[in-house]
Amino acid sequence: MKRILAMVLSVLMAASVFTGCGGSKSAATESKSETPSAAATGKKVSLDVVTSYGGDDGNRKNYEAAVKAWEQKTGNTIRDSSGTGNEDWKVKVMNSFEVGSEPDVLFFFNGADSNKLVKNKKVVSIDEIRKQYPDYAKNMREDMLGASPVDGKNYSIPVNGYWESMFVNTKVLKDCGITVPMVGYTYDQFLKDCEIIKNKGYTPIAASLAEVPNYWFEFLAYNYMSPKTFNTMPQSVTDDAGKAWINGLNDLKELFEKGYFPKNTNSTTDADTNNLMAKNKAAFMIDGSWKVGWFEENMKEDMDGDGKPDIENIDVVFPPVKGSTRASTDYIGGISMGYFITTKAWNNPEKRDACVDFVSHMTQDDVVSTFCSAGSISALKNGVTSPSTASPLVKKVNEMNKKVTGISAAVEDLMDNKSVRTPFFADVKNMVTGKLDITKAVGDVIAAQKAFEAQTSNSSEAS
Amino acid sequence: MNAMIYRKKGALFLFLIPSLIFMAVFLYYPFVMNIINSFLHITALGDKALGVNQPWYENYVKLFQDTLMGVALKNTFLMMLLPIVFQVGIALVLALLVDNIRFGTQFFRTAFFFPIVISASALGLMFNLVFLYDGGMINQLLQALHLQQANLPVDWKDKSHALATMFIPVCWQYVGFYFVILATGLNNISQELYEAAEIDGATKMQCIGHITLPLLRNTLCTCLVLAITGALKVFDLPWVMFPSGMPMDTTWLTGTYMYQQAWKLGDVDYSSTIAIEFVVLVVVLSQAASRVFKEKEY
Numbered sequence: 001m002k003r004i005l006a007m008v009l010s011v012l013m014a015a016s017v018f019t020g021c022g023g024s025k026s027a028a029t030e031s032k033s034e035t036p037s038a039a040a041t042g043k044k045v046s047l048d049v050v051t052s053y054g055g056d057d058g059n060r061k062n063y064e065a066a067v068k069a070w071e072q073k074t075g076n077t078i079r080d081s082s083g084t085g086n087e088d089w090k091v092k093v094m095n096s097f098e099v100g101s102e103p104d105v106l107f108f109f110n111g112a113d114s115n116k117l118v119k120n121k122k123v124v125s126i127d128e129i130r131k132q133y134p135d136y137a138k139n140m141r142e143d144m145l146g147a148s149p150v151d152g153k154n155y156s157i158p159v160n161g162y163w164e165s166m167f168v169n170t171k172v173l174k175d176c177g178i179t180v181p182m183v184g185y186t187y188d189q190f191l192k193d194c195e196i197i198k199n200k201g202y203t204p205i206a207a208s209l210a211e212v213p214n215y216w217f218e219f220l221a222y223n224y225m226s227p228k229t230f231n232t233m234p235q236s237v238t239d240d241a242g243k244a245w246i247n248g249l250n251d252l253k254e255l256f257e258k259g260y261f262p263k264n265t266n267s268t269t270d271a272d273t274n275n276l277m278a279k280n281k282a283a284f285m286i287d288g289s290w291k292v293g294w295f296e297e298n299m300k301e302d303m304d305g306d307g308k309p310d311i312e313n314i315d316v317v318f319p320p321v322k323g324s325t326r327a328s329t330d331y332i333g334g335i336s337m338g339y340f341i342t343t344k345a346w347n348n349p350e351k352r353d354a355c356v357d358f359v360s361h362m363t364q365d366d367v368v369s370t371f372c373s374a375g376s377i378s379a380l381k382n383g384v385t386s387p388s389t390a391s392p393l394v395k396k397v398n399e400m401n402k403k404v405t406g407i408s409a410a411v412e413d414l415m416d417n418k419s420v421r422t423p424f425f426a427d428v429k430n431m432v433t434g435k436l437d438i439t440k441a442v443g444d445v446i447a448a449q450k451a452f453e454a455q456t457s458n459s460s461e462a463s
Numbered sequence: 464m465n466a467m468i469y470r471k472k473g474a475l476f477l478f479l480i481p482s483l484i485f486m487a488v489f490l491y492y493p494f495v496m497n498i499i500n501s502f503l504h505i506t507a508l509g510d511k512a513l514g515v516n517q518p519w520y521e522n523y524v525k526l527f528q529d530t531l532m533g534v535a536l537k538n539t540f541l542m543m544l545l546p547i548v549f550q551v552g553i554a555l556v557l558a559l560l561v562d563n564i565r566f567g568t569q570f571f572r573t574a575f576f577f578p579i580v581i582s583a584s585a586l587g588l589m590f591n592l593v594f595l596y597d598g599g600m601i602n603q604l605l606q607a608l609h610l611q612q613a614n615l616p617v618d619w620k621d622k623s624h625a626l627a628t629m630f631i632p633v634c635w636q637y638v639g640f641y642f643v644i645l646a647t648g649l650n651n652i653s654q655e656l657y658e659a660a661e662i663d664g665a666t667k668m669q670c671i672g673h674i675t676l677p678l679l680r681n682t683l684c685t686c687l688v689l690a691i692t693g694a695l696k697v698f699d700l701p702w703v704m705f706p707s708g709m710p711m712d713t714t715w716l717t718g719t720y721m722y723q724q725a726w727k728l729g730d731v732d733y734s735s736t737i738a739i740e741f742v743v744l745v746v747v748l749s750q751a752a753s754r755v756f757k758e759k760e761y
Contacts, residue, residue: 088727095508095726098508098509210707211706211707211709263596264618264621266621266709266711267596267625267709268620269706275597279597279598281597418506418728419506419728426707429710435711
């Protein structure tokens, strides 16, 4: 009897291992069946959402407030896994799709970064959504939605656009006897100013070439192009774009050799160099609209004891211009991100309504207006409503934005993130230290991008 | 009947099957797939292979030609050797010291063991602040002692200091772990031996050399094997402190380099090749360490 009991127990224990597997299979079968939507049944759902409004993003509070308002309105919940929208974050997002753990709603880049999502049908097009929800994204300008480079279709709804420009620490400049750069600030004047700043014991440029060399690369290459021509991937080292990249990188190397970057620029992080600006130890920093929130958060106190919040020491100006190919008031910007609904969520009848409702809520006029409070651009047909109260830095941003004459999207977004862009920017440290020839590096990145494009077109044809 | 159930071993095999299946699904199957993947061309995790590499052993050739892989291997070997001195060595000294004090033994045990319970990522962030260039703890301390000019801080993460800066926290983290094992081993040595030696006029050092160390040999061997194999697998703390081989690709380890290739560069097949090389390395070195530090029967 005991022997039989032992055998039965053993079989039960062995079978229990597979209990979980069996459960998931039946759940998958159920999801494919004609289940009524959550809205129809009144059942509350929980959505997995990933955005770049995490970390120190300037719109983090606006995002959290908008999410909370939607949760209160609908009774549904959001499981938020937002992060800082850097290269690591992009990789993590793409990896989540690759291993089948993608979110239901994703706020992500709509350029080349999302090509793979579109090609592999991991996200749903707006046309497809409109078949069932005709009013979806009707408050947005169709031409500004950010069509996918893959098939020209719109997949995402944008919120706020971005700009990249130069933040300056006016306290450092004042101590060095330098006036805040104005429209027409030349590269030669910039070099002279950097030399004065360096001799005074400050760091002229706050940037980590080990981690974030891309903003300086963009502007230094932009100096040799115009807003109309810049957003082009070079096809050879001798065409206009190729020459611009090489010249820009040579200028970056010159700035490094002159000692204008932090002494530890090849061994430090972006966060540490940001602190140089906050601590009034560095003068210039090229970054994007998302950094406004970081300054507002980290420089709201009067740490330097001059009787006013430290953020008043920060101004934003156009980066120095070299030559006359682009105007000094041209900068880099655009609408590069938007809300995607993933195919996985779309195919789940319990989540479909909630996803559409959530994205519609996050992209309605008044919510988008709050996200554009730092002077960002939007795709709203009615335009944004300016906030009644804005921080001193936001006011300066708005002043700068009024003077913009030309905008070009960031050229880095044309490159495949993993196989091309990441190794290219990782090699910038080797280029500036002379370990890697700049012309060869640009030739290599062109070849890598061509190989990626050939490979993806082959795999698309095969599928 | 009672005797029968112990004689027939069939039921025991049934109990072992779930674990075996678990190991097969989550360890052996992925490992076999890893070997196959190393010959294929895969550009993203979860993606289908785009075909077989040309030639099929391309990644293995690349492995031997890749200078960064050379850096990673060199650092990994260093990481394997340093714990012998700086983890087990320091732990032994501390254990001997604590074993010879009358009060506070439990306090020191807890204090030295404490770093083990802190996550490696948190330790990495903490040591980032300790070694920070601008306003870091060490630089501030040196400036306070007038050993460094305020405007000339040392970059503890530059090329000349990076390896030491990476190895110190890694070694420090596990000193407490080996300390506890060795302290327990010391407790098992009979006090009568020391008393007899004292009567014969032996000094403290002679007691350590002729009684403690020989009787602690087996415990020491276990610690050394654990330290060597554990050091080969170190990943999180170095990655938090020196992401992407910073500075100038000098701090790669086999684990961090494999991660970079798979997750950041999307070169899945090459990272599979590194993983195989890594497994071979761990198996060979573990076996070698087990043979060198073989336990003795007394």
